[in-house]
Amino acid sequence: MSQIDIETIKKINDVESAIEYFRARIPTSALLEQAFLLASTAHKGQCRKSGEPYIVHPILVASIVAELTGDEAMVIAALLHDVVEDTAITIEEIGLDYGADVAHLVEGLTKIDMIRDAELIPSHSDQKLVVSALTFRKMLLASIEDVRVLVVKLCDRLHNMLTLDALTPAKQHRIAEETLVVYAPIAHRLGISFLKNLLEDLSFKYLFTEDKLAIESYLEENFRSINERLGDFCEKLTQILLSNGMCQDDFEILSRVKHHYSIYLKMQRKGISIDEILDLLAVRILVKDPIDCYKVLGMVHLNFQPLSARFKDYISIPKENGYQTLHTTVFDESAIFEVQIRTIEMHATAELGVAAHWKYKSGGNNSINLDWLHNLQYQNESVEAFYELIKNDLYSDDISVFSPKGKAFTLPRGAVALDFAYAVHTAVGDKAEGCLINKEKASLLTELHNGDVVRIVTASDSKKITRCTWIDAVKTSRAKSSMRANCNGRIRAIDHESGVNILSTVLRLPADKVAEVLEKVELSDQWYRIPRELDFFKEVLNRIKDAMQESSRFGAFWTRGRFKLKPFLFSSIELLSNQNISDAVFDYCCHPKSGDEIVAFYQEGKAHIHHKMCKHAAGMIEEHQPMVFVQWKQQHFSRYHLIISMANAKGSLADLLTYMAKMGADIESIELGKAKSEHTQYCEMEFQTLERDLNRLRSKLDKKGKIIQFFRTDDAYRSQG
Numbered sequence: 001m002s003q004i005d006i007e008t009i010k011k012i013n014d015v016e017s018a019i020e021y022f023r024a025r026i027p028t029s030a031l032l033e034q035a036f037l038l039a040s041t042a043h044k045g046q047c048r049k050s051g052e053p054y055i056v057h058p059i060l061v062a063s064i065v066a067e068l069t070g071d072e073a074m075v076i077a078a079l080l081h082d083v084v085e086d087t088a089i090t091i092e093e094i095g096l097d098y099g100a101d102v103a104h105l106v107e108g109l110t111k112i113d114m115i116r117d118a119e120l121i122p123s124h125s126d127q128k129l130v131v132s133a134l135t136f137r138k139m140l141l142a143s144i145e146d147v148r149v150l151v152v153k154l155c156d157r158l159h160n161m162l163t164l165d166a167l168t169p170a171k172q173h174r175i176a177e178e179t180l181v182v183y184a185p186i187a188h189r190l191g192i193s194f195l196k197n198l199l200e201d202l203s204f205k206y207l208f209t210e211d212k213l214a215i216e217s218y219l220e221e222n223f224r225s226i227n228e229r230l231g232d233f234c235e236k237l238t239q240i241l242l243s244n245g246m247c248q249d250d251f252e253i254l255s256r257v258k259h260h261y262s263i264y265l266k267m268q269r270k271g272i273s274i275d276e277i278l279d280l281l282a283v284r285i286l287v288k289d290p291i292d293c294y295k296v297l298g299m300v301h302l303n304f305q306p307l308s309a310r311f312k313d314y315i316s317i318p319k320e321n322g323y324q325t326l327h328t329t330v331f332d333e334s335a336i337f338e339v340q341i342r343t344i345e346m347h348a349t350a351e352l353g354v355a356a357h358w359k360y361k362s363g364g365n366n367s368i369n370l371d372w373l374h375n376l377q378y379q380n381e382s383v384e385a386f387y388e389l390i391k392n393d394l395y396s397d398d399i400s401v402f403s404p405k406g407k408a409f410t411l412p413r414g415a416v417a418l419d420f421a422y423a424v425h426t427a428v429g430d431k432a433e434g435c436l437i438n439k440e441k442a443s444l445l446t447e448l449h450n451g452d453v454v455r456i457v458t459a460s461d462s463k464k465i466t467r468c469t470w471i472d473a474v475k476t477s478r479a480k481s482s483m484r485a486n487c488n489g490r491i492r493a494i495d496h497e498s499g500v501n502i503l504s505t506v507l508r509l510p511a512d513k514v515a516e517v518l519e520k521v522e523l524s525d526q527w528y529r530i531p532r533e534l535d536f537f538k539e540v541l542n543r544i545k546d547a548m549q550e551s552s553r554f555g556a557f558w559t560r561g562r563f564k565l566k567p568f569l570f571s572s573i574e575l576l577s578n579q580n581i582s583d584a585v586f587d588y589c590c591h592p593k594s595g596d597e598i599v600a601f602y603q604e605g606k607a608h609i610h611h612k613m614c615k616h617a618a619g620m621i622e623e624h625q626p627m628v629f630v631q632w633k634q635q636h637f638s639r640y641h642l643i644i645s646m647a648n649a650k651g652s653l654a655d656l657l658t659y660m661a662k663m664g665a666d667i668e669s670i671e672l673g674k675a676k677s678e679h680t681q682y683c684e685m686e687f688q689t690l691e692r693d694l695n696r697l698r699s700k701l702d703k704k705g706k707i708i709q710f711f712r713t714d715d716a717y718r719s720q721g
Contacts, residue, residue, distance in 0.1 A: 009060055010162050013052040018059040026066035026075055031098060035076040035662045038097075042087045050166035057159060058082060064155040068195075068352065071148070077105035078152050084110050108149035109156075150186055154195055157183045176206035191322050194351045200261035208264060215260050218274050218369065229335050230255040230281055234334070234553035237283065237339075240303050241296065251296070252286040252344075266503065276711045282338040286347050290315060293341045297326050300339055304330035305682060310338075315346070318569075322349050324715040331682065334708070341393050401452045411448065415475045418444040421456045422479040429482055431458040431465060445473050457521075466490045468613055491597060492528050494612055494621065498599055499530030501627040505602055506541065506563050506578050511624040521547050530629075531599065534576065537629055538565070569633065573609065575600060577628040584630075592615035637666075637688040639713045640697070646705040648681040656704050663700060665689040681710065 010019050026032070032576040039058050046054035062078035065071075078099055083089055084106060091110070091344030095103030161179055164172050180203040187196035204212050207272070219226070234253050241251055258266075258280050266277050274280065285296055293315060300306075310329040318324045327342040342350065400408050401420055409423045417437060434457040435442055448454065459465060468487040471480055503514045518527060521543045530534045541563065570584035572594060582605045588612040592598050597612035601620055607628055610617035621627070646652045653672060660667065670685040683705075691697050698710055 004064055004194075006162065009064070009159070012060060013050065013056060015053050015059075017054060018056045018063075022059050022063045022066070025063045026070065026072070029072065030070065031075060033078075035079045035098060037100075038089075039079045039083060042083045042089065046086070048163070048166065050163060050205060054082075057163075061152075061156045061159050064158060065152055068155060068192075069151065073099070073105065074148055074152055076102050077109065077148075078155060080106050081109045081152065081156060085113060104146060105149055105152065108146060109153060112149070112153055116358075147190065150190060151192075154183060154187050154190075154192065154199075157709045158195065158198060158202075160197060164206065172206045176203040179203045180207065180308070187495070189351065191319075192352055193323075197259045197262070204261040211264050212260055215263050215274065219257060226257060226281065227364075227520055230257075230283070233281075233332050233335070233337055234283055237285065237300070240299050241285075244299050246292075246296075247660060250288060254284040254286065256282055256284070258282065273711065276709055282340065283334065284342065284347070286342060286344050290343055290344060290346075293326050293343065296341050297328065300328065300330060300341075304332055304337075306330045307336075307684075315342075325350060331708070334706070336708070367703045378701045391593075395588055399448060399452075401448050401450075401454055404453060404455045412475050415448055416473060417442060417448060417454055417456070418470065418481045419474050419476045420454045420477065422474075422482055424456065426478070426482050428456055428458060428487060429479060432456050433459045433463075433465060445470065468611070487529065491612060494599070494618070495528040495531045497621045498526035498627055501621060502530055502537070502629055503540070503544075504624065505626040505628060505698070506565070507544070517544055517547070534631065537576075539567070565629075568607075570607075572633045573607075573630060574633045575607050575628050575630050577602065577607075579628075580605060581628070584609055587614075587616070589616040594632060598630055598632070600628045602626040602628050619636045637690060638687045638692045639668075639686065640694075641684075641686055641709065641711055641713050642701065642707070643682060643684045643709040644701065644705040644707050645680050645682055654681060659704055660687065663689065664691070686713070 008021065009703040012021060028103065036059075040055050043054045048054055048057060050619055058079050058081060062075045065078040066075045071076075080094060080098075080102070084091060084094070091103050091107045094106055154315065157179060160175065164175060167175070179199050181371065184196050184199040184203065187193075187199060234255055237253055242248070263274060263277060263280065268275060287293055287296060307329045310327070312327040315326055317323045324342060324346045327338065328341075329336060329338050353564070399411055399413050401411060402408055403424065409420060411419055411423060418429060418432060421432040421435070432444055435444055435446070436455040436457070437446060437448070437452050439453070439455075464486050466467070466486045467483060468490075471483050471487070474480055474483065479484065500511050500514050500518075503509075504511050507514060507517070509517070518540075521540070523543065526536075530540060531537075555680075563578050565576045566577055567576065568581045568584075573584045575581055575584060583600070584600070584607045586592065586609045590613075592609065592611040598609055599612050599617055599621070600607040600609050601617075602608075603626070607630065609619075609630065627710070644656070646656060657667065665687045666689065668686045668688060670683065672681065672683050689697070694710070694712060698707060701710070702709060
């Protein structure tokens with residue numbers, strides 16, 4: 001598969017060089033020459049901001065299209081893509097001279113430019129991303145008839161990005177932002193990965209200059225060691241494949257470092273340094289047949305320790321854009337490598353996506369699933385809501401599921417039935433109590449798959465169903481935001497009632513009398529703050545005290561200090577009450593864990609702790625049972641991710657865990673890998689501790705093994721170890 005020579009294209013700024021480059025990309029024909037002459041005449045005397053003749057741009061765009069697709073109609077459309085806008089020539093005339101196919105493509109490209117000019121707001125606006133998202137939606141709708149229009153437009157945008165230096169910084173930023181939000185995701189969805197990567201890296205240069213320079217600096221400083229590690233690993237792979245019966249002609253091994261913007265995204269999303277990126281170094285093994293992919297995978301896993309959680313089989317279950325590859329990540333001594341295994345044909349599809357159809361004349365548009373183009377139309381959403389939804393859709397794999405009446409819904413892979421309920425309508429999600437998937441009863445947290453037919457069963461009453469612990473289980477932003485809003489509303493209502501009950505216990509007054517007192521001191525609309533904010537609780541008591549001292553009937557009570565709050569500490573729980581509390585116990589019905597929203601009931605001198613959303617607690621709150629102020633003791637835990645290599649010996653894991661327990665570490669998850677050799681094994685874990693100094697913690701852990709990966713997961717901007 002030939003690659004587009006980006007560096008050469010960037011240097012071309014004169015007509016002669018552009019023509020020479022173009023003629024080397026595609027065999028000439030009478031129709032091509034005619035189109036070339038028309039474009040040259042139409043743009044005669046026009047110049048770009050850089051000062052170069054304007055005709056250089058359509059010639060080089062056509063060259064990129066030729067290199068990418070080899071399709072003559074698309075190349076001619078690229079040559080003529082600005083002619084209709086810049087001259088009196090009409091689409092009808094282009095149809096007569098070059099055929100309906102070319103006219104159709106040029107018309108689609110012209111539509112996109114018209115939409116962009118009409119909808120894109122000035123570069124000084126704060127809403128550039130939102131408007132770019134709207135541009136993206138309308139562009140899809142305008143181009144939906146023929147995906148070739150999008151391919152040509154992507155090539156046009158690529159050349160614009162290569163020549164962006166001639167524009168002002170404000171325009172550079174606006175165009176780069178639009179490219180990153182609109183065009184790179186389209187390239188991704190069409191499966192043209194090399195074009196997506198190029199557009200992202202070119203945009204990255206203008207939008208996050210300092211971050212790009214930092215990444216480039218790191219890669220330059222570590223160039224020798226990176227290349228040595230890649231070279232050594234490729235040599236080991238070659239010897240393994242040859243020693244297992246494969247011939248040199250049966251495979252090809254390619255190596256690469258993750259592209260810059262992808263490195264930046266991984267650092268931001270996971271809160272890690274560049275050293276901690278597991279797939280920074282990667283190799284691709286190309287073979288002839290699909291069965292060979294699995295044979296090679298077996299050889300790799302038998303010779304290198306894999307990270308089991310990072311294995312993905314996109315051959316048996318391809319992505320929606322046609323992408324097929326086996327992904328695995330393995331250890332090699334102290335380095336970690338991502339290994340991708342695919343056939344040569346799969347490689348062409350992965351790099352060129354839909355363009356592979358025209359480039360290699362194999363298959364058709366049907367070989368790539370383009371249903372997402374038709375389903376991705378949130379017509380009833382506001383611009384802001386659309387952008388929030390689209391962010392998840394653009395950077396994830398999609399599935400298509402159906403309502404019982406056959407209406408299609410596009411959801412991110414991994415979405416559950418409750419995501420579908422909210423995609424149908426917010427009210428359906430709020431009242432969903434069950435579902436049927438393919439006519440079989442299932443849980444609302446059942447993961448959906450392509451082609452599933454889903455029916456949601458809703459509750460008969462109008463009350464919303466709150467599921468606060470399920471927020472992390474759903475995938476779509478619509479479901480998450482709706483569920484979060486419901487939970488916040490429910491918690492506020494609970495706090496409202498709890499506030500009255502807490503004051504009732506302190507003042508030893510019935511709840512209805514407390515409500516009267518709060519109205520008197522003009523705080524009835526802020527009851528909900530009492531269980532949440534200790535300072536506010538004390539302020540309320542002081543205001544009630546002042547009001548009561550004015551009354552001869554109640555003043556004596558306050559002077560005797562009967563209602564003065566005393567703190568009570570029990571392990572990680574802090575309580576405040578004017579009555580003695582001998583103990584704090586967690587009730588059996590909900591047993592909240594550290595950090596959960598909690599309430600406390602006062603019973604026979606003890607505080608009984610419940611989760612704030614506990615149904616049993618809700619009943620007691622409604623009955624106005626005595627309550628006291630409760631909060632978790634302020635302890636600032638830091639969370640860490642660790643992969644450590646230990647001696648492969650009996651008791652080594654127990655020794656490590658005992659050591660960490662003495663350090664005060666609370667293990668949240670742990671996985672012990674298979675032995676890499678008879679001497680070593682890997683352990684991966686998540687834990688939390690009060691220790692906030694990463695380097696001090698690392699020095700302690702170094703005593704128990706070799707640290708492969710270690711970083712904090714709760715702070716994306718803290719210096720990483």
